[in-house]
Amino acid sequence: MPRVVVFDEFGGPEVMHVVEEPVVEPAAGEVRVRIEAFALNPLDRMMRAGTSPATVPLPHARLGIEGTGVVDALGPGATGLEVGDPVVLAAVPDPSARGSYAEYTTVPASQVVARPAGLAVTEAAAVWVGYSTAYGALVEKAGMRPGDHVLVTAASGGVGRAALQVARQIGAVPLAVTRHTANRDDLLAAGAAAVVATDRTDVVEAVRHHTGGAGADIVLDLVRGPGQQDLLRAARPGGTLVAAGFLDPRPTPSPTGTPLRVFSYRSFEHTLDAVVVRRMAAFLNAGVRLGALRPAVGEVFALDDIVEAHRHLERGLHAGKKIVVTVQERRDSR
Incomplete structure (x- = not known):
């Protein structure tokens, strides 16, 4: 059996x-x-x-x-x-x-x-899980467009790596956040336009530097917890933060006084929708065929x-x- x-x-x-x-x-x-x-x-x-x-x-x-x-x-x-x-x-x-x-x-x-x-x-x-989550959060939820600066936390993880590639395929500019400087070269090779290593760099200052002072258009928070406050400050006014992970078990303070759109996202929100699944599959097939998604x-x-x-x-x-x-x-x- x-x-x-x-x-x-x-x-x-x-x-x-x-x-x-x-x-x-x-x-x-x-x-x-x-x-x-x-x-x-x-x-x-x-x-x-x-x-x-x-x-x-x-x-x-x-x-x-x-x-x-x-x-x-x-x-x-x-x-x-x-x-x-x-x-x-x-x-x-x-x-x-x-x-x-x-x-x-x-x-x-x-x-x-x-x-x-x-x-x-x-x-x-x-x-599927990594790329459908990244696509759903960035494209379907946040409305990512070419030229957007996209800040991705936990970028060394499966969803984080997928998000870097999805952003690249759209024509956006992915900025990877990692805790360790040692991950820098690997993340650049994975598709990041720039890497923010929090063991040496302040997130807000680094993002301002890489965006010409404007801040990130979209933040994909795959960690949550108290560190989300820095991510909110790193986003531009009117930008979007999508919280799609739970790596930090500590409570996440509620965003207050922040002129941002803030969403919570779980992949089943879209993977149980046959219409969105067709779009995800088409995007994935195109990315694999072009060598952009792997x-x-x-x-x-x-x-x-x-x-x-x-x-x-x-x-x-x-x-x-x-x-x-x-x-x-x-x-x-x-």
Whole structure:
């Protein structure tokens, strides 16, 4: 029978284990995807540890919001796809029940997109969450335009790196924020027009310098916490701040007296909207074809090594590159 990763209690990586479950038939309007690879995301770690914003029912909870594979079966009424089509999961709204850490999963047909040509399986497994979040926050939410100065925090992370590339593809000017000067060359190579390293530089002064005194048109805050106050001051009057991450667990003070548009953003706001997903997929395909969008993949693990993969994630050894797990179907798994 097919393998799936589950956990029955909250805790460290060791709470996860691989079990076998029968193949599930896709319901009306759904497709079953044979997973070839999936990527690890911060939300996976939060769900496993019991700290995610959404409730995770125990026992036998699953993980995984990102992955790629091949359509294996179509449910009644599922259209636009055929068995054998290579796809990317565009949304897994109920990962605790149908997560991608498995040999098979079922999702609505509207929540998969064609796998971009030119991506390896490991890259396709790691492409959607980062780029759809960056595109949704910057283009759909903030209305990013060519020439905009875009300040990106946590720029060394998966979403941050994607945001630098998305901004470049639009024709905007991405300014990367990092805590460590040592990340400067890597971020410039990843697409940043300039790097603000907070271990040596004041954010507000640096942004003023790089924008001719005007301030950033758009700020993508992937951290939140008290540091957001400096980001607000670094933005130009009338600019936009989009808060799309939770890396700092400390409270974020409410913006006061700031002539900015301030939005909170979560990717499911758009990845559950089929119309926006089509735009995201078109943008992603164009970027991959032009060589402008490319996910950075780090360590690759096998499904049976999922605990070690999460330990690698917890130790922060991936340096902003996505950790990918490959899934090799066993001949007797059906």
